[in-house]
Amino acid sequence: MPANVATLPEEHRSCLMGRVAGQRPRRRRAMLIYVCAADSQDCCAEKGALQCGAAARLRVRARKRGWRVHVADLHWRSPLEQQRDHRFPVLCITELTRQSELGAVVPVLFLNSGLGTPLLPHTLECADFKAALEAADDENDKALLNKWYTLDCSTTPPCYRLVRGAPARWRREMARTLNVLVRTLPQEACDAYLTTVVEQEVQHTVVMSVEAARRCVWVCRAGGAGGGGVGAGVGGEPDDAAQIHELQRRLANLQKELKVHLSERNIIRASVRGRSAASGDDEYAEGVRAALVERLEALLDALVSEHDAPPGYNGIPTSLLDEINEHLIFCQKSAQCTSNREITLNELKTYITGDSNVPLALIGGAGCGKATLVARAVTMAPTCQQDLAVIIRFVGLTSQSSSSHQLLKSIVDQCHVLNTGTVYRGRNDVASLSTLLPTLLTSLGRRRPVLLAIVGADALRAARWLPERLPDNVKMIVTVTEEKDEPSSSAIMAVLSSEDGPKVLRAPPVGAEEAKAVLTACAATYSKTGAASPPEAAVKAVQKCTLPLYAKILAWQISLSAETFTEQEPDATPELVICEDLEGQLVQILVATEAALGAERVKNCLALLTASRRGLDDTEILDMLAHDELFRSHETYLPWAPASLFWPQLAALLAPWVRWDARGAARWRDAALAGAARDRYLADAEHDVRRTLVEYYEGVWYSENDPKMAGRLVSQENKFSDECYNTRKLDELPFQHYHLYREAPEVFAEQPYFTQLDWIRDKVAAADCAHFLEDLALVHIEPLPEHIEILKDLFETHCYALDYDHRQFYSLLRVTIEKRRREGVEIKSKIVENWLAEIYDPPIPSFYPMNEDYWRVEGKKREMSMVEGFDSKTFDLIVRFDCRGKYVATVSTEREEICVWDVSKCQLVRKIVGVTHPINLVPIDEYRCVVLCRRELRVYNLDQGTFLVALKGVMNQKMPYYGLHDSTHLVALSRNRMYVNLMNIETGDCVTTFKAGEDRFLNSLLVSGDGRVLVCGDETQKPFPLLVWSLTSRKLLYDLRIPHHDFVTSKAAITYEGSYVCVVSRELDEPSPNFIVVYDLQSGTLFKKWKPGCDTVALAISSADGCVVSGLADTRILVWDLVTGNCRVTLRGHVSAPSRLRLARAGGVLLSQDDTCRDLSVRLWDLHTGKLIAVYTPPERITSCEVLLGGSVLAVALENCRDILCVQLHGPPGDAVAAGRDLEHDDGPYGDPALQGRTLDVKAAETS
Structure with missing residues (x-):
């Protein structure tokens, strides 16, 4: 296993290995406000303040953070609520349970002086x-x-x-x-049986969940009688006194319990003073709205920070882990549903553990349980083969498994990570991926057994990449649905066919008794009121059609006969319609739903759900239903309230047939049912339904601003904030327009999402290249238009870089178009001509290499493997001259060269050859430098290319540390590490020594920028001290130490003037993460201590910006204020720990990079605003890099590249870069113009 995979947390490692039991919890980015109300008529104003004020504002705030906010409110005084039976509380608790699975539930309780309608106990x-x-x-x-x-x-x-x-x-x-019952039952029994809806809601939120209690907000009216008293809903019988007394007792108990569980700041006591005045109601509602906004925004901010996840772990993108996890979660659920098929399972087990080299096709009819069989086999397989790597995909489960191309890319990425520790970085087209997959499986099979399982493969008609023969130690199971007209002859079977295979295994038919058992068990599961025996007609039906799916549908229909979530009278029993085949019974799901909730309403709602590309979440559905007159009422406080009740009813009713994906969108669980819904609801209304979706996502309703839609209007801009985009709009619109323009493909190909570069970049930012390629595949024109062809080439060639960060879009599009020009392809399209001005002067900061032959490097881009290490380091080190803005020196150890480059022109200024094994270089001024040559320090003049002097003495082999004191002296750690030598650079002699003491060994050396302060670490003493010397007075100033702690002196930094030193420290006896300490070197006191919660891997300190920058193991970069000690900003974006931090000489700009190259890219940040300026992902791994001219140019050394890369910032640079560029401006020549570009040999001078 690659080292970076082996060091992952156990949950991520298990995920990559396909361990079903090791699945991670879903990362939910949803705040779901559930309204608990005692009496909906008594809190109209308060609920209006929530729905139309607080929630609307909260939705806007959440979208800017990449979150979703939904308000689930079933309390609208509906007929169902007024029937006073148990269907309404059951619906409420069902909806609450559903919401709790979709995100973080925030209960908002409206409870004043009454408990609402009392209910008779159900049992x-x-x-x-x-x-x-x-x-x-x-x-x-x-x-x-x-x-x-x-x-x-x-x-x-x-x-x-x-x-x-x-x-x-x-x-x-x-x-x-x-x-x-109040008079006859004891008090404990009354507490157990006689509950109202609000008591049940509080019980299931506040009492049963510590998290929900922590987040619960209680709105109670302070003063005033209110509209609902304690006895509200109680009949006017003479003996009501006992019941009213009982309600008063329970209300007091409930209020007492709430005060115990809830935080005081989450209790909103709304004052009703002045409510009788003309404007009193408005003032009151505004007060409630403001209080709700304050509390709910604070809760949202807390949720966002708690659920924040890094973009990656050890170079592995979080998106890949999330994708694998979705399939593992579904696999676990499917494995629990399977019937007793031990014979078939044993055959699958024999295949998995055997030595077959052909795939296995599990064949069976629709609904026969193939997926559950494979899921159970996959779950059990690791018990037989401990080291087994499982790669399982359910076709269509996620957007990344919805097309053949995306599924292949996802599988290749997982195999690539298990092989090399990184995702695939090559060309993202089916041909390249198909060629690579067998190679990866072969390599993986040499290390461990591999099982690849693809469930629902027959949906991939074009999956010609499925291997017909397998490498040793690799097995593949695919499920294929047997078609009636052409048994076993699907396209997938043709792809898998070879001389020896595939091995075919038929899913065994379910026996009559087993089908009856499925019917009985499912009927009990689906019923909300306890299940009676299934009717005889249903039992007879499953004797004829024994498919498990058929039995489940009948069981669901029986549960409807017992009880539904509708306004039907309780004694209304729906007719049980039984069809002879599965197709007919699937349609009965829709027929029964229409009978229960109204045909027109169901049709309008399910048509939207069916027509959507990837399902709709609760908020989207309510927004759209609110626009439909069928879901409006003049009797409710808000006109669209019926929609707010209808959707939970429909969701509860269709719970077995609808699934909710990772983002909370409802999608059909079964492809056959989705097809039935499509035929039923879209056959005659497809255009209108898709037009409705288009109008919603284009924000037409928001522009109309209909007062009846208050609380349900939302803007639909492409971009919500710097990092968060309108993913749903950008995904749905191309798909809906494709269907609307199906007869006019030329019109479709010229829509904004294919022609406007800002739209294209937004789509890539919101999703990824694979999703855009999916859109491009909808263009059915031969040959493809020029702009479509260019986009296809761009996203296939530069998929890795663009998926890593979309800010590279303009520069990579420029690379793609210039490549076509070099190949002699002329631009013919007006669309592409319009692009040119934008790519040469992009609207966002974009890095583009200045090297004339950069295209050769890009063209030779290879598939990179972290296991092999660097192929060839042309340049080991890049060093900038702080006295010259545009020049750098490079050190090449193997080639024994030192070069000087002008990065503004990307020109080689000098090449010094014959330098004996150079390892490190420290500039003295713009021409002279001290070079570590093996274990000697030597001084060279880079302008003249001459050797000046060798300093006396030999450096320590493992710790050859040295630093500049002034233009004529340097300090160097002695060979035995017991003292520091002060050396004269001009003569090479030792001037004096600094000794730490007898038998004390130094392990670091840090010199301030002005050369006045020296800091060394002493590894002998315990606790580990830092020794601080003044190089001016040549005296020891401080012996700094912390009891029971060590200093990690390899991670330390000092300000230019030597005022502060920061260093990483760790506890000796505790395994806790290390932390950062800052010492004030003017007083020798501990100035700041920062504990970021995980290990620090890199440090930098800036006097100009007054801050310390720390790179963390969890990929974050924190910027700490040296004055206040607070964390100014958190910088996110790396997928691996940023272990190289470089500050621009003028300050204000930071370069960050992972020197292990698990994260290939280099990032440039504005330290003043905390925002990312630009990103550059090179075609090869970086061996060294440096930031120059305020960040307007980067000098980058790549493996296998003979020149350094000079990457220039194009587009608006930002204030920090512009200021730094002006301060570091340098237009002078380097030294003697006559030596420009010369190669100078110093070998003879060194040996003489």
Whole structure:
């Protein structure tokens, strides 16, 4: 296993190895506000303040952070809520449970002086019911109890269940029955049985979840009678006093419990003073709105910071780990559903552990359980082969598995990481990926057994990349749906066919008894009220059609007969329609849903869901339904309230048939059902439905600003903030327009998302290159238009760099177009001509190499493997001259060369050859420098190319540390590391020594920029001290140490004038992460201590900016204020620890890079604003780099590249770069003009 994969946290390593049990929790980026309300009529103003004020503002704030905010509110005084039976609370708890799986639930509780409508208990234990009967003195009371409760012997243990009755009698007698139970049940039983909806909601949020309690916001009215008293909803019977007293007692208990569990700052006590005045209501609502905004924004900010994840781990992008994790989660769920198929499972196990070299095709009809069989086999496989690497994909589960190309890329990336530790960096086209996959599988198979499983492969008609023969130690299972008209002859079977294979395994038919067991188990699961035995007709039906999916559909229909979440009367029993085949029964899912919730409403809602490209989330669906007159009412406080209730009803009803993906979007769970919905809902209304989606994502409704849509209007700009984009709009619009322009492909090909560069860049920023290539594949024109062809070449060739950071778009498009020009292809399209001005003067800062022959380097770009290390280091080190802005020196150890370059012109100024094994270089001035040659220090003149002097003595082999004191002296660690020598540069003699003491060994040497302060670490003493000398007075100033701590002196930095030194420290006896300490060297005191929570891997300190910059192991870069000690900004973007930090000489600009090259790219940051300026991903790995001229130019040394790369910043540079460029401006020549570009040999001078 590659080193960077082996050092990953266990959860990430298990994920890459395909361990189902090792899956990570989903990274949810959703704040879901669930409204708990005692009486919806008593909190209209408060809920209006939430829906139209606080939530609308919160949605805007969340989108700028890449989050989603949704308000789930079922309390609208609907007929369902007023029926006072248990369907409404069951719906509420079902919706709450669903939301808790989609993100972080934030309960907002509206509770004043009443608990709302009391409910009769749904069930009573036999003992409690009999006790209540015995305690009832009045025969009428006993008669009431016996009338409304019947013994249900089908449950275990038996219980008394509330019967369904006519609503008129229900409402008339409910209060009387409640009073009987209040009087006859003991108090503990009353607490258990007699609950209102709001009590159940509080129980399932605040009481049962510490996290939900921490986030819960309680809005209560302070003063005033309000609209709903304690007895609200209680009938006007003479003996209501007992019930009112019971409600008062429970209300007091609930308020007491809330005060215990909730944070005081999350309790909003809304004042009603002045409410009787003309503007009192508005002032009151505004006060509630402001309080809700303050609390909810604070909770959102906390959630964002808690759930923040790095872009990558050890060079592996988080997006790949998330993709694999989605499939592992689905695999685990599928494995739990499978029936007892031990014979087939054993055959799969035999194949996995055997020595076959051909794929295995698991064949069966739709709905026969192929996916669950494979899921169970994959889950069990690692128990037989401990080292097995599992790569499993369910076709269509995610956007990255929705097309053949994307699925292949995802599989190649996982194989590549397991082989080399990095994702694939080559050309992203099917041909290149198809060629590479067998190579990767072969390489991986030599190290460990490999299992590749693709479920639903028949959906990939063009998957010609599937191997027909497999390398040793590699197995592949694909599932293929057997078609009625052409059994076993699908396109996938043709791809897999070879002389020896594929091995075919048929999914065994389910037996009649097994199908009956599935029917009974699913009926019990789907029912909300406890399941009776399935009707005889259903049992007979599953004897004929034994498919598990068929049995599940019948079980679902039976559960509808028992109870639904609709306004139908409780005694209304839907007809159980049984079809002979699966296709007909699939349609019955839609028919039954329409019967339950209304055909037109269901059609309008499911048509939108079916027509969408990748499903719709709750907020999107409510926004669109709110625009539909079918989902509006004049009786509710907000006109679109019916939509807010309808969607949870539909979601609860279709729960077995709809799944929610990682972003919370509802999608059909089964492809066959999706097809049935498409035929039913889009056949005659496809254009209107897609036009509705287009209008929503184009923001047409937001522009219209209809008052009836208050709270549901949202702007649809492409970009929400610097880092967050409107992914949904950018993904959906091309797809919807493709269908609308299907008859006019030329019109479609010239839409803004193919012609406007800002639109294209936004799409790449929001998604990735694969998603854009998916859009390009929708253009069906032969030959492709020129601009489409260029975009296709761009995204296939530069996929890795653009996926890493979209800011490189303009420079890489320029590379692509210039390559075509070199090949003699003329630009013919007006669209491409319009692009040229933009790519040469881009609207965002963009790095572009100045080297004339850069295209040769780009053309030779190879597939890079971290395992092999660097191929060839042409340049080991780049050193800038601080007294000259545009010149750098490069050191080439193997070639024994030192070169001087003018980076503004990308020209070689001098080449000094014959330097004996140069390792390091420290400039004295613009011409002279001290070079470490093996273990000697030698002084050269780079202008004249002459050797000046060799300093006396030999350096320590492992720690050859030295630094400049002034223009004539330097300090160097002695060979035995027991003292520091002060050397004369001109004569080579030792002037004096600084000795730490007897038997004390120094392990570092740090000199301030002005050469006045020297800091060394002493590895002998415990605790580890830092020794600080004044080089001016040549005296030891301080012996700095922290009890029980060591200093990691390899990670230290000192300000130019020697005022502060920062160094990494670690505790000796604790395994906790290291931390940063800053010493004030004017007083010798500990100035600051910073604990970022993970190891620091690099440090830099800037006097000009008054800050310390630390690179962390978790890929973050923190900028600490030297004055206040606070963290100014956090810089994110690297996918591996940024271990190289370089500050621009003028300050204000930071260059960061990973010197292990797990992260290939170099990033430039503005330290004043904390924003990224630009990114550059080179075609080869970086061996050294430097920032010059304020960040307007980078000098980059690449492996296998004979010249340094001079990368210039194009476009608006920003204030920091512009100021630094002006300060470092340098237009003078280097030394003697007659020696320009000369090669000078110093070998003879060194040996003489």
